[in-house]
Amino acid sequence: MTIDTVGRFERALESLEVGIERVPAADATERIAAAIDDPAVGVPLPFDGVSQPDAVTTAPTAGELERARTGVTPAQFGIAEYGTVAIRSTAAGNEPVSLYPDYHVAIVAASDVVPDLGAGFDRLEKHFADRESIVFATGRSATADMGDLVHGVHGPGTVSVMVVEDR
Amino acid sequence: MAERAHPARSRDETAAQIRHLLETEGEAVHAHSSTMSARQAQIYDETDDIETLRTDARAIKEDAIDRLPELLETVREAVEANGGTVYVAEDAADANAYVADVVDDRADGRDDVADAPSVVKSKSMTTEEIDLNEALERDGIDVYETDLGEWVLQVADDTPSHIVGPAMHLSREEIAELFTERFDPDEEFETAAQLTEFARDYLGERIREADVGITGANFVVAETGTMALVTNEGNARKCAVTPDTHVAIAGVEKLLPSVRDLEPFVDLIAKSATGQPISQYVTMLTPPTASPTLDFAAPDAPIAGTDADALSAGTEPDREFHLVLLDNGRLDMREDDQLRETLYCVRCGACSNSCVNFQSVGGHAFGGETYSGGIATGWEAGVHGQDSAAEFNDLCTGCSQCVNACPVKIDIPWINTVVKDRINREGDAESYDFLVDGLTPDAETDTSGLDSGKRFFGNISTVAKLGSATAPVSNWLAETGLVRTLLESTLGIDRRRDLPTFQRESLVDWFEAQGGVAASRRRAERAASHANAADVGREAVLYPDVYTNYVDTDRGKAAVRTLEALGVPVSVPDLPESGRAPLSQGMIATADRQASRLYGAVAEDLDAGRDLVVIEPSDLAAFHREYERLLPTRSFERLRDNSYEVCHYVYGLLENGTDADALATADGGTDDQGEPIAYHSHCQQRTLGLEAPTTALLERCGYAPRTSSVECCGMAGSFGYKQEYYELSMDVGNRLAQEFESAETVVASGTSCGDQLETLLERDVSHPIELLAPDR
Numbered sequence: 006m007t008i009d010t011v012g013r014f015e016r017a018l019e020s021l022e023v024g025i026e027r028v029p030a031a032d033a034t035e036r037i038a039a040a041i042d043d044p045a046v047g048v049p050l051p052f053d054g055v056s057q058p059d060a061v062t063t064a065p066t067a068g069e070l071e072r073a074r075t076g077v078t079p080a081q082f083g084i085a086e087y088g089t090v091a092i093r094s095t096a097a098g099n100e101p102v103s104l105y106p107d108y109h110v111a112i113v114a115a116s117d118v119v120p121d122l123g124a125g126f127d128r129l130e131k132h133f134a135d136r137e138s139i140v141f142a143t144g145r146s147a148t149a150d151m152g153d154l155v156h157g158v159h160g161p162g163t164v165s166v167m168v169v170e171d172r
Numbered sequence: 173m174a175e176r177a178h179p180a181r182s183r184d185e186t187a188a189q190i191r192h193l194l195e196t197e198g199e200a201v202h203a204h205s206s207t208m209s210a211r212q213a214q215i216y217d218e219t220d221d222i223e224t225l226r227t228d229a230r231a232i233k234e235d236a237i238d239r240l241p242e243l244l245e246t247v248r249e250a251v252e253a254n255g256g257t258v259y260v261a262e263d264a265a266d267a268n269a270y271v272a273d274v275v276d277d278r279a280d281g282r283d284d285v286a287d288a289p290s291v292v293k294s295k296s297m298t299t300e301e302i303d304l305n306e307a308l309e310r311d312g313i314d315v316y317e318t319d320l321g322e323w324v325l326q327v328a329d330d331t332p333s334h335i336v337g338p339a340m341h342l343s344r345e346e347i348a349e350l351f352t353e354r355f356d357p358d359e360e361f362e363t364a365a366q367l368t369e370f371a372r373d374y375l376g377e378r379i380r381e382a383d384v385g386i387t388g389a390n391f392v393v394a395e396t397g398t399m400a401l402v403t404n405e406g407n408a409r410k411c412a413v414t415p416d417t418h419v420a421i422a423g424v425e426k427l428l429p430s431v432r433d434l435e436p437f438v439d440l441i442a443k444s445a446t447g448q449p450i451s452q453y454v455t456m457l458t459p460p461t462a463s464p465t466l467d468f469a470a471p472d473a474p475i476a477g478t479d480a481d482a483l484s485a486g487t488e489p490d491r492e493f494h495l496v497l498l499d500n501g502r503l504d505m506r507e508d509d510q511l512r513e514t515l516y517c518v519r520c521g522a523c524s525n526s527c528v529n530f531q532s533v534g535g536h537a538f539g540g541e542t543y544s545g546g547i548a549t550g551w552e553a554g555v556h557g558q559d560s561a562a563e564f565n566d567l568c569t570g571c572s573q574c575v576n577a578c579p580v581k582i583d584i585p586w587i588n589t590v591v592k593d594r595i596n597r598e599g600d601a602e603s604y605d606f607l608v609d610g611l612t613p614d615a616e617t618d619t620s621g622l623d624s625g626k627r628f629f630g631n632i633s634t635v636a637k638l639g640s641a642t643a644p645v646s647n648w649l650a651e652t653g654l655v656r657t658l659l660e661s662t663l664g665i666d667r668r669r670d671l672p673t674f675q676r677e678s679l680v681d682w683f684e685a686q687g688g689v690a691a692s693r694r695r696a697e698r699a700a701s702h703a704n705a706a707d708v709g710r711e712a713v714l715y716p717d718v719y720t721n722y723v724d725t726d727r728g729k730a731a732v733r734t735l736e737a738l739g740v741p742v743s744v745p746d747l748p749e750s751g752r753a754p755l756s757q758g759m760i761a762t763a764d765r766q767a768s769r770l771y772g773a774v775a776e777d778l779d780a781g782r783d784l785v786v787i788e789p790s791d792l793a794a795f796h797r798e799y800e801r802l803l804p805t806r807s808f809e810r811l812r813d814n815s816y817e818v819c820h821y822v823y824g825l826l827e828n829g830t831d832a833d834a835l836a837t838a839d840g841g842t843d844d845q846g847e848p849i850a851y852h853s854h855c856q857q858r859t860l861g862l863e864a865p866t867t868a869l870l871e872r873c874g875y876a877p878r879t880s881s882v883e884c885c886g887m888a889g890s891f892g893y894k895q896e897y898y899e900l901s902m903d904v905g906n907r908l909a910q911e912f913e914s915a916e917t918v919v920a921s922g923t924s925c926g927d928q929l930e931t932l933l934e935r936d937v938s939h940p941i942e943l944l945a946p947d948r
């Protein structure tokens with residue numbers, strides 16, 4: 006395929022004012038360490054050769070979750086069309102870690118970025134068949150209920166996506 | 173703060189309530205809803221496959237509602253297999269009692285029983301419908317709304333005024349004042365950011381402490397028991413996964429068969445609701461979810477059990493899940509051929525935003541006990557009964573702007589017409605009423621509840637015939653104070669409104685006096701030979717709608733001259749009224765009879781290959797839209813395929829090679845610039861996609877038309893004449909007038925649009941065809 010899916014993903018994220026960075030797998034851990042704000046919590050990352058940096062507390066307590074500035078989670082896949090990341094609910098706490106801290110860093114493999122919503126649903130079918138839960142998160146939490154647009158209401162007000170190029 | 177409307181108000185009371193809302197809430201509602209409407213229209217335009225998406229979405233809903241009993245079984249099996257519970261609640265009391273039991277059970281199991289059980293909720297119209305909060309509070313349960321808009325209303329003890337933006341009617345200043353008063357902060361609230369931060373902290377604490385989380389569900393996938401929650405704030409996610417118990421409440425109509433069926437809705441819902449490409453969070457939960465429950469009271473315990481295998485779904489945490497599916501009249505709506513479509517609604521609020529009346533007064537006037545806007549008529553009639561719908565149903569003028577905004581293509585105006593009809597048939601008998609006796613058409617046999625004003629406007633053709641026959645006496649009479657007082661007190665026709673002036677000679681009579689069809693043929697042939705043009709080979713029947721025939725005969729004459737000048741012979745037979753007027757009053761039986769009459773009267777012409785050319789857009793809209801419900805399919809299609817809006821028709825002639833020189837073109841005709849002109853199409857004409865041909869025609873004739881962004885003039889036929897709606901009509905009309913204030917020439921396609929603009933701009937506003945017609 007000649008269409009640059011990751012490029013499209015990047016452009017969608019930019020228009021959502023979401024940070025985007027492409028990193029080789031070998032550099033990912035280091036780049037995550039550079040991207041986060043302390044204190045940070047996270048869940049283990051399922052990408053070959055990538056692990057959470059030491060500064061990220063994995064298996065956090067409720068108190069650590071509440072105090073964390075940053076949450077680092079993997080994304081199951083990304084949808085280029087809308088700049089969406091798909092976060093799966095797991096027992097390790099991907100959902101709360103991606104939701105509670107004001108800053109969410111989502112890590113997605115380049116090969117998991119699909120072009121459009123339809124392709125996203127292709128992936129979703131398998132997850133639903135296994136009775137899983139997934140959230141499509143696009144951009145930052147937002148509300149206009151107080152009269153003007155404000156980000157970071159109940160969910161993160163800042164989001165970054167790191168695309169791991171797993172050549 | 174607004175109170176809910178109460179039934180059976182007098183005209184004066186309705187007018188007073190509307191005036192009050194125009195003053196207090198109108199500005200905020202308009203700012204928000206018109207912006208969302210514009211964004212919705214824009215993103216629909218930009219989405220390539222929007223029509224496919226809408227068609228797919230509708231088809232999925234049709235199928236799902238058709239198979240609803242089966243889907244209820246499927247979802248029960250799926251949710252139970254996952255370890256959750258499904259409860260189908262018959263009505264509000266049933267649903268509330270069930271939820272209260274769940275909360276009480278859960279709280280009983282706690283260690284600290286000192287505090288009252290508490291619930292955090294994510295915005296849900298369905299729980300508004302059943303007044304869940306009140307029921308839980310009566311049971312000693314603390315309830316906190318976590319959607320910011322909904323929470324503002326909870327603090328203010330107010331009700332939602334919009335399906336999607338519940339607190340849309342409050343300005344930031346009002347919210348700041350309310351919060352300052354209520355929470356007595358160290359520093360006064362000023363900015364939206366300060367208010368939001370305060371809400372985040374306050375509600376965050378409530379969420380962390382809550383015993384139970386309650387959410388609605390935008391969609392429920394029967395096959396897997398997965399529910400989709402669509403939000404921008406993230407509160408639904410927090411409510412669903414933080415406490416160890418999640419209760420989701422949704423109407424039974426939210427069921428979709430399979431995962432794949434979710435796709436068009438996920439794609440459409442934010443586009444329709446707020447004009448966003450997709451909303452921030454589309455949470456698809458197959459509860460009980462694998463996420464660990466969060467116990468913030470034990471801050472030192474890891475959130476995930478030590479045995480949680482991070483990379484898999486892992487062992488199931490101790491979670492409880494209840495899906496409450498609410499019937500509350502929905503299964504009966506499913507059996508109702510006219511109301512069934514309401515169940516396809518995904519509650520995006522696009523119809524409200526696109527509605528000019530809604531934009532002016534908001535849901536506190538344009539709504540019932542729970543739901544607001546155009547589609548609320550269907551919902552309220554179905555879940556709360558016709559009385560609730562009757563309170564606001566008249567605010568739908570049938571302008572049909574909502575039709576193209578609705579992602580599932582619901583014919584919302586038709587539902588409103590049907591409910592108006594039902595209300596007409598069940599209301600109280602009107603007291604002795606001499607003026608309109610004899611106006612009740614025989615088709616509406618059971619008209620005890622039909623109010624006299626409705627009868628009058630529903631039979632406007634009889635009135636017009638009479639008015640014309642007795643003109644100018646009728647015109648002088650109509651202007652006397654005594655008659656205006658009488659018209660106001662008996663029919664509710666506002667005395668501030670200019671009445672139409674009847675012409676002594678109708679268009680039909682004028683045409684006969686000109687020599688009728690034979691003379692028209694000669695004139696058309698002469699014009700064709702002058703222009704050295706080939707015979708266009710068409711013949712037109714010009715439809716003399718009531719206004720063109722008796723009031724605005726000039727535009728009819730202009731149409732005749734234009735068509736003849738382009739080589740098209742015309743006939744102007746005395747045709748029956750289209751049924752538009754009775755339809756707008758909800759008199760379906762009368763409209764049905766008139767549709768058949770009209771079809772019978774033109775069938776021969778259509779058989780002979782003649783084109784029916786229509787000047788008044790609302791009549792064309794009846795032929796192209798409502799007649800589908802009134803005529804046999806073949807007749808409907810025949811009439812629809814052979815009837816044209818006049819400017820569209822003329823444009824078609826030019827496109828097919830007829831020479832525009834025969835028309836009165838603007839001087840700047842050959843310049844690139846064109847002569848500036850302001851053009852207001854007509855709401856129903858726009859719905860049919862017929863604004864563009866008129867603009868194109870004007871351009872061909874040397875004009876540079878600027879079109880109105882406001883979609884409706886606010887008069888919408890008889891609506892603006894009615895006493896209780898006069899101010900609202902003027903409020904809407906003023907927005908249109910302001911756009912055109914500086915324009916030198918203003919033209920409009922509809923009669924009521926023209927009347928409204930003439931009143932507001934205090935100058936002549938003619939039909940575009942009058943501008944283009946050659947002198948004879």
Ligand code: SF4
Nearest residue numbers: 517518520521523578
């Ligand atoms: S009727 Fe259509 S536009 Fe209105 S709320 Fe329902 S789905 Fe949305």
